[in-house]
Amino acid sequence: MDNVIPLSEDEVAALRAWFTTYVHSFPQDDAEMAQAFSLKEAHSLRVRDEALAIGRSLNLRPDQMRLVEAMSLLHDVGRFAQFARYRTLSDRKSEDHALLGVRVLEEEGPLDALAPQVRHLILCAITYHNRPALPADESEPCLFYAKLLRDADKLDIWRVVIAYYRQMHEQRSTVIEMGLADTPGISPAVYEDLMSGQIVQMTHINNLNDFRLLQAGWVYDLNFPWTRKLVQERGYLDELRTFLPDLPQVEEIFSTLRARLAADHHVS
Numbered sequence: 001m002d003n004v005i006p007l008s009e010d011e012v013a014a015l016r017a018w019f020t021t022y023v024h025s026f027p028q029d030d031a032e033m034a035q036a037f038s039l040k041e042a043h044s045l046r047v048r049d050e051a052l053a054i055g056r057s058l059n060l061r062p063d064q065m066r067l068v069e070a071m072s073l074l075h076d077v078g079r080f081a082q083f084a085r086y087r088t089l090s091d092r093k094s095e096d097h098a099l100l101g102v103r104v105l106e107e108e109g110p111l112d113a114l115a116p117q118v119r120h121l122i123l124c125a126i127t128y129h130n131r132p133a134l135p136a137d138e139s140e141p142c143l144f145y146a147k148l149l150r151d152a153d154k155l156d157i158w159r160v161v162i163a164y165y166r167q168m169h170e171q172r173s174t175v176i177e178m179g180l181a182d183t184p185g186i187s188p189a190v191y192e193d194l195m196s197g198q199i200v201q202m203t204h205i206n207n208l209n210d211f212r213l214l215q216a217g218w219v220y221d222l223n224f225p226w227t228r229k230l231v232q233e234r235g236y237l238d239e240l241r242t243f244l245p246d247l248p249q250v251e252e253i254f255s256t257l258r259a260r261l262a263a264d265h266h267v268s
């Protein structure tokens with residue numbers, strides 16, 4: 001972690017330019033496609049900002065901050081090919097968008113001129129950004145940047161989905177809802193996951209309420225004090241709660257999640 005990362009400001013500027021060109025190279029055939037692409041482009045830019053803020057909270061050096069910018073800006077690059085090919089942002093209905101992103105970066109070559117170590121760290125963070133859990137057998141720098149990216153990504157996904165849930169009675173989007181049914185109630189397996197202190201398994205998700213609970217359960221998977229502080233300040237948990245039914249199980253889940261967030265927040 002102490003070695004200076006050989007990534008220059010010019011190289012980061014080249015990656016920014018590549019990203020913009022790549023994203024705009026996709027034909028926007030219809031409104032749904034245009035919506036998916038602009039959603040993911042804006043998300044990428046905001047995740048970059050969230051990641052840089054986490055980096056600042058950790059007093060990262062300028063070279064580390066450049067790496068943070070590069071990996072966060074590119075983390076969802078697979079989303080564009082995913083939507084263009086499969087017309088969905090659901091990995092379950094298509095393929096893993098992180099691995100697809102790594103393939104895009106290898107095929108399109110924007111990382112080719114970078115130092116191998118830098119390329120490795122960028123690809124590593126991207127590869128693991130959407131996994132249910134991080135692997136144990138990766139290098140410490142790889143895991144550090146993956147953790148930072150995962151926190152930044154969650155901060156912005158909370159923002160996007162909450163803004164969506166607020167207005168979904170006016171305008172629905174299958175892109176964001178991933179085709180899940182807006183049926184009443186929650187799945188017992190989702191309740192069990194969360195009450196046992198675990199994040200929700202994708203295979204347990206049966207409706208939109210389950211999906212909202214999966215998002216609430218991300219408080220179990222935060223890595224940095226800065227992120228927990230922002231989740232509390234922005235009131236993400238309380239707001240997600242308002243989009244779920246008034247059931248005793250939902251109340252139990254949220255008191256467990258709130259207690260966990262507060263506890264983690266105070267020790268840090």
Ligand SMILES: [Fe+2]
Binds near residue numbers: 076129130153
């Ligand atoms: Fe992603």
